[in-house]
Amino acid sequence: MHSTHTRFRHAVLTAGATALALLATGCWYASTGARTGGCRDVGDWSGREQAAWLRTAVAFHGTTDGADPSYAQASVVVRGPRTGDVRVLCRPLAVQVEFWTFTATTTRPEMSFVMRYGLSADGGRTRTVAFPAGLPTGQDGTCVQVLVAAYAGTPLAGGELPELTADLATAGDVDVRFGTARIGVHRLLPAQGPAQCHAGRSTPRPSPTASTGWDIYHP
Structure with a gap:
């Protein structure tokens, strides 16, 4: 018992x-x-995965047709993804928004760095980056186009910088090549004076922009 x-x-x-x-x-x-x-884990995301997230989170405003005589109203907006998994990221991504100009010459387009703006983004709030003041618009007879890109991680190294694979007079987004897979989205803006950009035409160098060489970080 x-x-x-x-x-x-x-x-x-x-x-x-x-x-x-x-x-x-x-x-x-x-x-x-x-x-x-319930946030989205990004602990082991590759550069390609970060770029894929940015492609659904970044939008360009005021840059569609190049008809505006300036870029005063243009901006890059980073917010939550519009499709797919829309959860806020558990850890913010370091994001760079960078601007360059391409100017037509007798040989090949000449690229110049304008500004880079660093920020952090997790999709939980909207971040807006205005275009830098003083971007050339081609009104002085120069054939020049503006390139803007948003990408994750550290600033681009020399071998990752953009190149054009077509004549500036006819180039579009598909003619821009980067040496890295971490570019989320980019836009080559139409020349403000398209009639001035004839294939193979040599044009005078643009006047210096008021924002050349800016490198800004805002967490």
């Missing part, structure tokens, strides 16, 4: 310990879920 009671008591204690273990495990998972808040 005593042995039966002992076995029963042991079974009850074992069952109780198992229940407590399961309860503790459940509480741990609940705590983990509370900490992540």
Whole structure:
């Protein structure tokens, strides 16, 4: 009889310990879920995956047709993805928004750095980067186009910088090549004076922009 009671008591204690273990495990998972808040994990994202996220999160405003005599109203907007997994990222991405100009010469388009703006983005709030002031518009007879790109990570190294694969007079977005897969989105804006950009035409150098050489970071 005593042995039966002992076995029963042991079974009850074992069952109780198992229940407590399961309860503790459940509480741990609940705590983990509370900490992540249902956010999207980006811990091991590759450069391509970060670029894919940016492609659905970045939009260009005021840059569609090149008809405006200036870029005063143009901007790059980084917000939450519009399609796919729209959850906020668990850890913000470091994002660079960079501007260049391409000027026609007798040989090949000449690229000049204008400005780079660094920020962090997780899709939880909207970040807006205005185009730099003083961008050349071609009104002085120069065949020049503006290139803007948004990408994740550190600033581009020499071998990652953009190149044009077509004449500036006819070049479009598909004619821009970068030496890296981490470019999320880019836009080669139409020349403000398209009639001035004839294939192979040599044009005077543009006047310096007011923003050449800016490198800004805003977390």
